[in-house]
Amino acid sequence: MAWIAERRRRSRFETVVLPHLDAGYALARWLTRNDADAADVVQEACLRAFRYFDSYREGDPKSWLLRIVRRTCYDWLERNRPSELVPLETEADLEGVVHAAPAAVTDAGALLESRSDLRRLDRLIEELPTPLREAIVLRELHELDYRQIAEVTGVPIGTVMSRLHRARAALRQAWNGKGCR
Amino acid sequence: MQCEEVRPRFEAYLDGELARAEQAQLREHVEDCPDCGPEMASLEQLRAAIRQSAPDYRAPEALRSQIRFAIRREAAANTAAASRPLAWLAYAASLLLAVAVGSGGTFLMLGDRQQDSLTAEVMDSHLRSLLATHLTDVASSDQHTVKPWFAGRSDVSPPAVDLAAQGFPLIGGRLDLIAGKPAPALVYKRREHVISIFVLPAARGDIGSTLSRQGYNLRHWDEGDLAFWAVTDAGAAELAEFERVFRSATSS
Numbered sequence: 106m107a108w109i110a111e112r113r114r115r116s117r118f119e120t121v122v123l124p125h126l127d128a129g130y131a132l133a134r135w136l137t138r139n140d141a142d143a144a145d146v147v148q149e150a151c152l153r154a155f156r157y158f159d160s161y162r163e164g165d166p167k168s169w170l171l172r173i174v175r176r177t178c179y180d181w182l183e184r185n186r187p188s189e190l191v192p193l194e195t196e197a198d199l200e201g202v203v204h205a206a207p208a209a210v211t212d213a214g215a216l217l218e219s220r221s222d223l224r225r226l227d228r229l230i231e232e233l234p235t236p237l238r239e240a241i242v243l244r245e246l247h248e249l250d251y252r253q254i255a256e257v258t259g260v261p262i263g264t265v266m267s268r269l270h271r272a273r274a275a276l277r278q279a280w281n282g283k284g285c286r
Numbered sequence: 287m288q289c290e291e292v293r294p295r296f297e298a299y300l301d302g303e304l305a306r307a308e309q310a311q312l313r314e315h316v317e318d319c320p321d322c323g324p325e326m327a328s329l330e331q332l333r334a335a336i337r338q339s340a341p342d343y344r345a346p347e348a349l350r351s352q353i354r355f356a357i358r359r360e361a362a363a364n365t366a367a368a369s370r371p372l373a374w375l376a377y378a379a380s381l382l383l384a385v386a387v388g389s390g391g392t393f394l395m396l397g398d399r400q401q402d403s404l405t406a407e408v409m410d411s412h413l414r415s416l417l418a419t420h421l422t423d424v425a426s427s428d429q430h431t432v433k434p435w436f437a438g439r440s441d442v443s444p445p446a447v448d449l450a451a452q453g454f455p456l457i458g459g460r461l462d463l464i465a466g467k468p469a470p471a472l473v474y475k476r477r478e479h480v481i482s483i484f485v486l487p488a489a490r491g492d493i494g495s496t497l498s499r500q501g502y503n504l505r506h507w508d509e510g511d512l513a514f515w516a517v518t519d520a521g522a523a524e525l526a527e528f529e530r531v532f533r534s535a536t537s538s
Contacts, residue, residue, distance in 0.1 A: 108365040111361050111364050111365045112361065112365075114361070115357060115358065115361040118357065119354070119357070123353070123354075126345045126350060126353065127343075127344045127345050129345070130343060130344065130345035130349070131342075131343035131344070134343040135343070140346075143343075144345075144346065144349045147345065147349065147353070148349065148352060148353055148356060149420070151353045151356070151357065152353075152356055152357065152360060153420060155357050155360055155361075156360070156414075156463065157461075157463070159463060160461075160463070160468055176423065180420070180422075180425075183425065225339075226335055226336065226339040227339040227340055227341065230336065230339075230340070241336070242340075244301065245333060245336045245337060245340075246336075246337070246340050250301070250302070250303065251301065251303055266297070266298070269297060269301075270297055273297065273329070273332060276332060276336070277328070277332055280332075
């Protein structure tokens with residue numbers, strides 16, 4: 106009976122995928138930078154995920170959902186804020202950056218000194234270009250490893266590494282240049 | 287170990303991505319090195335600061351229940367679709383055009399039994415993509431982007447060609463499920479109309495002419511070992527024209 110199979114499919118989806126709804130929402134929130142847009146995107150992404158649920162085999166359901174959420178975010182940004190999807194300069198240029206000596210050591214201890222500083226760091230993350238922002242968010246906040254980030258964002262692991270490096274370098278530099286100390 | 291060897295691996299170390307032996311070697315160096323020690327500490331502090339500063343975003347309760355509701359509704363629609371092939375179409379149409387429906391029950395065209403269920407699935411799929419404004423998974427007019435995107439995602443490699451010069455610009459590709467299997471769809475535009483063309487392994491004969499349902503037109507033909515199903519809200523003549531152009535561009 107079709108309805109029994111469909112009900113089983115739905116309840117499996119609710120058990121396997123929906124527990125990662127918070128993770129999906131957080132990613133969408135970081136990518137859209139707005140509560141209402143994040144909610145729209147996540148709802149659309151969940152419906153897509155449900156439609157494609159037959160294509161989910163085994164594996165990590167969190168990465169699987171995040172990949173769909175990310176894809177949906179990009180589609181949404183393409184329609185609504187195409188200017189945010191300006192591609193990074195050629196990723197190949199990043200090779201040099203990864204192996205270059207890091208910038209001068211920052212006084213990072215100072216980072217933790219005040220709450221208003223922390224709020225500022227949070228804004229700095231929001232200001233990163235989308236590909237760098239998603240890399241740092243997936244690594245530091247979703248705690249995915251390189252392989253999972255590569256899977257979610259659809260780029261090679263080397264690119265993940267260089268994006269993380271760029272994101273961290275940019276954040277450290279911005280902190281350095283904040284002029285408070 | 288020299289500082290220059292160690293530095294490029296700091297982040298991989300911090301991210302726990304190094305092999306155990308390498309991890310130990312690096313730790314040893316960092317503990318002893320007056321330059322690398324503070325550098326590593328600074329990276330660790332950045333991480334701590336990021337984790338501490340980032341808001342803990344959680345899906346609002348209202349969103350959670352909306353999503354559950356939307357999924358249940360979708361599941362119910364799927365069940366209906368399984369028992370009556372065109373029910374989904376009717377359901378979708380009723381959402382969009384509830385007023386228009388009032389003018390005549392024939393609009394719904396519930397379950398035309400003669401129709402192949404594949405026809406219904408292809409139409410459903412096209413309509414769903416319009417409703418969900420999910421036209422493409424890969425948006426590009428470049429055949430060298432669209433075609434490789436499908437590699438590894440589906441058994442069939444669709445012949446993506448841009449037909450902009452003939453009035454049908456390629457806007458991208460999408461992976462749908464047809465008969466429970468991933469099926470590539472190429473998406474073209476004809477002025478303001480969208481044409482989805484599904485590419486499946488050939489199994490059945492041509493339907494020969496254009497089928498019409500609720501203003502949607504569908505054509506099906508086989509070429510080699512592939513079957514093509516084109517659906518659109520553009521006119522029948524335009525769809526026939528599309529078939530001609532597409533076939534002559536792909537059968538070289």
